[in-house]
Amino acid sequence: MAQSWTTLKDDDLLKLRICDLDLKIEDCDLHDRSQQLAAELAEKKLIYRPDIYLGDEWFSPEGMLAISIPFYLAHPRLKELEHALMFDVEGGTPESCQRLLRHEAGHCFDHGYRFSKRRKWRDVFGPPEAEYAPETYHPKPYSKGFVQHLDNWYAQAHPDEDFAETFAVWLDPAGDWKKTYRSWSGALKKLSYVDELASEVAAREPIREKGALPFQARKMKSTLGKYYAKRKRENAADYPEFFDDDLQKIFNGDAELSKRDYSAAKFLLKQRKELIDSVAYWTGERKFPIESLVRKLHARSDKLELRMGRTHADTHLQLSAYLATLVTHYLFTGKFKRNV
Numbered sequence: 001m002a003q004s005w006t007t008l009k010d011d012d013l014l015k016l017r018i019c020d021l022d023l024k025i026e027d028c029d030l031h032d033r034s035q036q037l038a039a040e041l042a043e044k045k046l047i048y049r050p051d052i053y054l055g056d057e058w059f060s061p062e063g064m065l066a067i068s069i070p071f072y073l074a075h076p077r078l079k080e081l082e083h084a085l086m087f088d089v090e091g092g093t094p095e096s097c098q099r100l101l102r103h104e105a106g107h108c109f110d111h112g113y114r115f116s117k118r119r120k121w122r123d124v125f126g127p128p129e130a131e132y133a134p135e136t137y138h139p140k141p142y143s144k145g146f147v148q149h150l151d152n153w154y155a156q157a158h159p160d161e162d163f164a165e166t167f168a169v170w171l172d173p174a175g176d177w178k179k180t181y182r183s184w185s186g187a188l189k190k191l192s193y194v195d196e197l198a199s200e201v202a203a204r205e206p207i208r209e210k211g212a213l214p215f216q217a218r219k220m221k222s223t224l225g226k227y228y229a230k231r232k233r234e235n236a237a238d239y240p241e242f243f244d245d246d247l248q249k250i251f252n253g254d255a256e257l258s259k260r261d262y263s264a265a266k267f268l269l270k271q272r273k274e275l276i277d278s279v280a281y282w283t284g285e286r287k288f289p290i291e292s293l294v295r296k297l298h299a300r301s302d303k304l305e306l307r308m309g310r311t312h313a314d315t316h317l318q319l320s321a322y323l324a325t326l327v328t329h330y331l332f333t334g335k336f337k338r339n340v
Contacts (some may be wrong), residue, residue, distance in 0.1 A: 006077040013081060018217050023054055023074040030054075030073060033094065036103045040171055044198060048206040050108040051269035054217040058091065058100050058225070060107035064209045065163035067104040071217035073097065085228050086235070087276060099168065103150060106167030107160065112206025115197055116160065124193050125166075126159035145186030147177075151284040166190045170198070235288050247300060250318045253307030259286030262309075268294060271316055278320050283327045293323060 025031050034052045041049065048065065057067030072078040073091055075224055082089045085121060091097040115121050117126040139153035146155035147169040155165035169177055170191050177179075181188045220227075251264035259266075268275075272294055280287045308315055 010081060014222055017223050018220040023071055023217055028074045030069060033097050040173055045202045047203055048112050050105055053213055056215040060104045061214050063111050065108050065112045065206055066213055076333055087291050102168035102171050103164050106164030109167055110163055113201050124190055125162050128159050130159055130160050144184035147187045166194050170194045247306060248306060250310055251306035253309030257307040262307040264306035264308055265298055266302060268298040279323045283324055285327050
């Protein structure tokens, strides 16, 4: 298909099939990102190189030496659509893209050499057959037994993720893991073990599973509209209904105040983007579920016909604190969903 789709409005773009977009890594800056990953692996004297392709999301297919990069990163217009519908673009900057590539390269490192089958790997990282529920794990922010690489202390999600995150930190050419983690005995032990494994297999060819790569963008016949409808269902957060008392404490203005000047719903609508950005920044949570949270607040405030009784600055502060508290609570009780 000709690149005419790049000028379409969102509604028309969503009608197109993903396979018809004719996206290629070689035609965009993802080629530079993949070349950088190859250079980083070479710098560590590793000869294994994962296959990198455009898929439906970030992941490394189980047992395969491959990395799927979400197709929307292959063109600025698709990044724009992603941001409009999901309020964020995972891997949308060169820095964040490279961090995710290093993480997925860690999974490939294990896939290619079957390290997780070893007894010592299990002793260091834990059993790979442990329940895998990255959307509901309970992270311990101050633990020194895990490296910190991706958001939300993702190394704590599962032994496999712990290994991938440790590998990513070890691989990062801008970091000095020996210095950074010198007083973190648990994390340092894991990094040293990865370093040991890398020395062992540096010149050894990895095992490559045969078979077609799953969820290739060039074969995806789903429209962008159906793709995003599915994404939104999967990324919806399981938040509780809001207590009216909380909202009434924040919006404590007299009911007789002018709706035009003091409406809580109007304030939420106007401050929506700033609130989402602020809460996402301080909690590390994705913007899409926070946006749905703000939308619920807006609807309930409108239903209750609440009015502002504080200054704009004070109201914004109270709302930000309330939202951050809700998000953090669900983040650490395991009732909050997230995917990486």
